[in-house]
Amino acid sequence: xxxxxxxxxxxxxxxxxxxxxxxxxxxxxxxxxxxxxxxxxxxxxxxxxxxxxxxxxxxxxxxxxxxxxxxxxxxxxxxxxxxxxxxxxxxxxxxxxxxxxxxxxxxxxxxxxxxxxxxxxxxxxxxxxxxxxxxxxxxxxxxxxxxxxxxxxxxxxxxxxxxxxxxxxxxxxxxxxxxxxxxxxxxxxxxxxxxxxxxxxxxxxxxxxxxxxxxxxxxxxxxxxxxxxxxxxxxxxxxxxxxxxxxxxxxxxxxxxxxxxxxxxxxxxxxxxxxxxxxxxxxxxxxxxxxxxxxxxxxxxxxxxxxxxxxxxxxxxxxxxxxxxxxxxxxxxxxxxxxxxxxxxxxxxxxxxxxxxxxxxxxxxxxxxxxxxxxxxxxxxxxxxxxxxxxxxxxxxxxxxxxxxxxxxxxxxxxxxxxxxxxxxxxxxxxxxxxxxxxxxxxxxxxxxxxxxxxxxxxxxxxxxxxxxxxxxxxxxxxxxxxxxxxxxxxxxxxxxxxxxxxxxxxxxxxxxxxxxxxxxxxxxxxxxxxxxxxxxxxxxxxxxxxxxxxxxxxxxxxxxxxxxxxxxxxxxxxxxxxxxxxxxxxxxxxxxxxxxxxxxxxxxxxxxxxxxxxxxxxxxxxxxxx
Amino acid sequence: xxxxxxxxxxxxxxxxxxxxxxxxxxxxxxxxxxxxxxxxxxxxxxxxxxxxxxxxxxxxxxxxxxxxxxxxxxxxxxxxxxxxxxxxxxxxxxxxxxxxxxxxxxxxxxxxxxxxxxxxxxxxxxxxxxxxxxxxxxxxxxxxxxxxxxxxxxxxxxxxxxxxxxxxxxxxxxxxxxxxxxxxxxxxxxxxxxxxxxxxxxxxxxxxxxxxxxxxxxxxxxxxxxxxxxxxxxxxxxxxxxxxxxxxxxxxxxxxxxxxxxxxxxxxxxxxxxxxxxxxxxxxxxxxxxxxxxxxxxxxxxxxxxxxxxxxxxxxxxxxxxxxxxxxxxxxxxxxxxxxxxxxxxxxxxxxxxxxxxxxxxxxxxxxxxx
Numbered sequence: 001x002x003x004x005x006x007x008x009x010x011x012x013x014x015x016x017x018x019x020x021x022x023x024x025x026x027x028x029x030x031x032x033x034x035x036x037x038x039x040x041x042x043x044x045x046x047x048x049x050x051x052x053x054x055x056x057x058x059x060x061x062x063x064x065x066x067x068x069x070x071x072x073x074x075x076x077x078x079x080x081x082x083x084x085x086x087x088x089x090x091x092x093x094x095x096x097x098x099x100x101x102x103x104x105x106x107x108x109x110x111x112x113x114x115x116x117x118x119x120x121x122x123x124x125x126x127x128x129x130x131x132x133x134x135x136x137x138x139x140x141x142x143x144x145x146x147x148x149x150x151x152x153x154x155x156x157x158x159x160x161x162x163x164x165x166x167x168x169x170x171x172x173x174x175x176x177x178x179x180x181x182x183x184x185x186x187x188x189x190x191x192x193x194x195x196x197x198x199x200x201x202x203x204x205x206x207x208x209x210x211x212x213x214x215x216x217x218x219x220x221x222x223x224x225x226x227x228x229x230x231x232x233x234x235x236x237x238x239x240x241x242x243x244x245x246x247x248x249x250x251x252x253x254x255x256x257x258x259x260x261x262x263x264x265x266x267x268x269x270x271x272x273x274x275x276x277x278x279x280x281x282x283x284x285x286x287x288x289x290x291x292x293x294x295x296x297x298x299x300x301x302x303x304x305x306x307x308x309x310x311x312x313x314x315x316x317x318x319x320x321x322x323x324x325x326x327x328x329x330x331x332x333x334x335x336x337x338x339x340x341x342x343x344x345x346x347x348x349x350x351x352x353x354x355x356x357x358x359x360x361x362x363x364x365x366x367x368x369x370x371x372x373x374x375x376x377x378x379x380x381x382x383x384x385x386x387x388x389x390x391x392x393x394x395x396x397x398x399x400x401x402x403x404x405x406x407x408x409x410x411x412x413x414x415x416x417x418x419x420x421x422x423x424x425x426x427x428x429x430x431x432x433x434x435x436x437x438x439x440x441x442x443x444x445x446x447x448x449x450x451x452x453x454x455x456x457x458x459x460x461x462x463x464x465x466x467x468x469x470x471x472x473x474x475x476x477x478x479x480x481x482x483x484x485x486x487x488x489x490x491x492x493x494x495x496x497x498x499x500x501x502x503x504x505x506x507x508x509x510x511x512x513x514x515x516x517x518x519x520x521x522x523x524x525x526x527x528x529x530x531x532x533x534x535x536x537x538x539x540x541x542x543x544x545x546x547x548x549x550x551x552x553x554x555x556x557x558x559x560x561x562x563x564x565x566x567x568x569x570x571x572x573x574x575x576x577x578x579x580x581x582x583x584x585x586x587x588x589x590x591x592x593x594x595x596x597x598x599x600x601x602x603x604x605x606x607x608x609x610x611x612x613x614x615x616x617x618x619x620x621x622x623x624x625x626x627x
Numbered sequence: 628x629x630x631x632x633x634x635x636x637x638x639x640x641x642x643x644x645x646x647x648x649x650x651x652x653x654x655x656x657x658x659x660x661x662x663x664x665x666x667x668x669x670x671x672x673x674x675x676x677x678x679x680x681x682x683x684x685x686x687x688x689x690x691x692x693x694x695x696x697x698x699x700x701x702x703x704x705x706x707x708x709x710x711x712x713x714x715x716x717x718x719x720x721x722x723x724x725x726x727x728x729x730x731x732x733x734x735x736x737x738x739x740x741x742x743x744x745x746x747x748x749x750x751x752x753x754x755x756x757x758x759x760x761x762x763x764x765x766x767x768x769x770x771x772x773x774x775x776x777x778x779x780x781x782x783x784x785x786x787x788x789x790x791x792x793x794x795x796x797x798x799x800x801x802x803x804x805x806x807x808x809x810x811x812x813x814x815x816x817x818x819x820x821x822x823x824x825x826x827x828x829x830x831x832x833x834x835x836x837x838x839x840x841x842x843x844x845x846x847x848x849x850x851x852x853x854x855x856x857x858x859x860x861x862x863x864x865x866x867x868x869x870x871x872x873x874x875x876x877x878x879x880x881x882x883x884x885x886x887x888x889x890x891x892x893x894x895x896x897x898x899x900x901x902x903x904x905x906x907x908x909x910x911x912x913x914x915x916x917x918x919x920x921x922x923x924x925x926x927x928x929x930x931x932x933x934x935x936x937x938x939x940x941x942x943x944x945x946x947x948x949x950x951x952x953x954x955x956x957x958x959x960x961x962x963x964x965x966x967x968x969x970x971x972x973x974x975x976x977x978x979x980x981x982x983x984x985x986x987x988x989x990x991x992x993x994x995x996x997x998x
Contacts, residue, residue, distance in 0.1 A: 010928040043866025
């Protein structure tokens with residue numbers, strides 16, 4: 001101000017000039033304060049947004065191993081031939097980068113004898129959005145092509161070979177439905193997100209099975225780099241780097257040896273000639289609920305789902321409506337249990353007092369119920385004659401169970417079925433299981449609008465009616481009998497370890513429920529199941545294994561399908577009888593009968609597990625019996 | 628004159644003015660280096676070395692101009708003026724065409740911008756003209772009209788190059804001179820009013836890129852990747868500097884080329900400084916200019932005669948509007964115009980013109996009457 005006054009003394013208008021200059025500079029300072037201090041952060045963010053890009057480097061997925069450490073899923077290197085558009089552009093001297101790239105790819109295509117699958121648009125988009133990262137041209141190329149490329153590498157500017165981890169399943173299709181497969185993650189992020197992140201390759205996510213159920217544990221943490229780019233999108237420097245963290249290792253309760261036995265036995269199932277084997281088999285440890293094997297046929301090779309496979313092959317696999325190879329029948333298939341359900345009906349009758357072990361019923365081959373126009377037939381049209389509970393299970397007499405089932409009543413039967421866990425999910429850790437259906441009078445009234453009648457109870461008693469069960473549920477029924485009434489929750493993940501070896505998750509045996517029936521009542525049913533396999537006239541005798549006491553029950557449920565009337569054939573059982581170590585359930589979607597088609601599969605499985613030969617005599621007499 | 632007398636004159640220099648000038652010049656070289664820096668080990672243009680050469684030459688001119696009595700210089704006012712008009716005409720005919728404009732006169736990489744010469748010549752001519760008008764005459768319209776004519780001829784020639792920034796800056800310079808010389812405020816207001824009325828005519832004469840710059844100034848969000856690019860990138864540079872800045876050579880806007888490399892060392896050098904030195908740096912820059920401008924006004928106030936006062940005022944007006952428009956431009960306060968920042972921006976002609984103008988200020992101070 002003193003300065004200004006001195007101006008005024010000389011020339012008042014100089015003072016005015018001084019004020020103008022002072023105010024002008026002050027205005028600049030205020031404006032700069034606003035931009036730099038008040039809104040500094042805003043501009044800082046804008047700068048990061050325009051010049052920082054993140055490159056994601058996928059983490060190697062964790063391994064999946066069986067209970068003995070046999071590797072079921074791990075990673076192998078995939079050799080990808082890529083081009084760097086940034087380099088091509090630098091060499092091209094103002095030519096259009098797409099033309100340069102396509103010309104270079106054309107030459108590469110000739111030397112490697114592989115067609116180029118990239119459109120001009122693919123190249124342009126990559127150039128505009130992801131210039132600093134390589135553009136994959138051929139993924140997962142074969143060794144001879146790697147060699148051919150390496151020979152000419154120096155003459156191929158801008159092209160390079162990079163190695164990426166790819167999921168592989170060393171055992172091929174073994175346990176495919178348990179393991180599942182991996183696929184590309186859905187990139188549904190917003191535009192901006194895609195623009196600010198560069199992906200070397202899309203993240204893999206588990207799509208089915210353990211890969212899906214344990215996806216987060218297997219996936220690991222992707223690493224990444226933050227880079228600065230110039231306005232043209234060229235990388236000018238790295239700011240930070242984070243190494244990818246390997247995913248956790250999943251140990252299954254599954255036993256690869258048993259799984260292989262089960263799958264081979266299933267594949268050799270004696271289904272009618274010319275038909276594919278469609279079915280499932282489950283092997284449980286009845287003492288813990290550990291799943292030792294879980295197979296579904298037909299199967300698939302999860303190795304198919306790698307980046308090198310043409311889309312058409314995968315689409316064909318996914319849309320095969322006839323064989324449905326991707327469908328896990330062991331937990332997703334719900335079938336009528338047929339005569340295997342008679343074990344439950346018998347236990348319900350014994351528990352409710354409606355049946356006593358010594359009651360006999362005379363089977364004449366059919367039974368008239370109410371005033372229905374048709375009689376209810378026994379599978380043995382000639383009739384079984386006088387049968388008691390033991391014989392009824394052993395020979396699978398339908399008439400016995402029509403009568404005794406009606407005496408027991410629908411409530412008592414469904415109560416015991418519920419105790420076995422039917423009609424509800426088992427809580428299996430693989431997920432995506434069906435819960436099945438145990439019908440009741442209330443259910444029929446609301447769903448069908450019809451009243452329940454005695455005939456429904458009779459049908460329910462022999463496992464037909466509206467009953468639906470999964471193979472896993474039936475394996476659990478067998479395990480509960482094996483275990484004398486204690487039912488464990490089935491599980492397949494034994495433990496998960498992080499990359500540094502710490503156990504993150506451990507599968508613990510859990511009691512799912514206990515039967516309310518008395519031990520001797522359960523023993524009665526068990527004993528009848530032993531007879532069904534052990535005795536030459538037992539309908540499940542084809543499951544017999546010499547030197548092993550096998551107990552079980554076969555079943556055949558007739559079913560109307562789009563392909564006509566089919567039979568769902570079953571076997572459930574356990575062994576050894578006194579100290580059971582395994583419980584098994586086998587189902588085939590189309591077969592002759594449980595005793596003829598499913599029981600031999602179970603026999604082969606049990607013989608394999610206990611390393612015994614199948615009962616030769618039983619095999620010789622295979623056609624002498626029917627159920 | 629004897630050597631002793633010359634030394635005596637040097638001793639009477641305004642050391643504040645010299646100090647601020649040297650500080651800005653040295654800072655300019657450092658930040659021109661930073662503005663052309665492209666990362667460690669990367670080749671970069673050596674503008675900063677050129678700038679040092681220009682300062683070397685500028686210092687010689689500075690001393691020469693400071694020590695020859697300004698009254699002697701001003702007696703040649705018509706010569707300087709005619710020389711400037713001649714150069715402006717020559718550049719229109721023979722100037723090198725850069726980005727569609729003929730502003731450069733020169734040989735190879737060396738060249739001068741006649742517009743910079745013209746600014747000084749106009750200051751001298753108008754001051755000399757007003758100095759010779761008696762107070763009564765200054766109250767008449769003729770004075771205003773003559774002044775406008777003296778300014779208008781070079782202005783039109785500069786506008787024709789086209790160099791809108793330099794043409795426009797002559798307006799506040801002439802207004803400042805007339806105002807301080809005692810021209811009636813009423814007259815000045817009427818001229819300003821007439822100017823506003825003529826603005827639409829001028830608008831029709833503008834090139835489309837000039838119109839774009841003006842409309843972008845009114846709406847910076849318009850076309851941020853096109854004509855709004857420079858403004859937006861400059862705002863990001865200045866704003867991201869924050870309070871304390873990112874540190875010398877740590878600014879990324881010019882290093883990565885977001886702030887275009889063609890403008891970062893000259894017209895947008897302030898953005899580079901503001902990004903790397905933050906608000907603190909901005910304050911220092913404005914503080915140094917404040918020293919120069921107020922020293923200039925003090926020199927005007929203490930000048931031996933009206934001629935000195937007018938010259939000093941004209942120079943202060945020129946420098947002030949350069950500073951205000953340039954810094955204002957980097958933060959969107961003013962439209963984007965090609966006006967460099969005195970002493971900081973890279974550019975030979977302007978460095979020399981500024982040094983000559985500051986030499987003239989020293990000259991007036993040295994020859995002040997000491998009481």
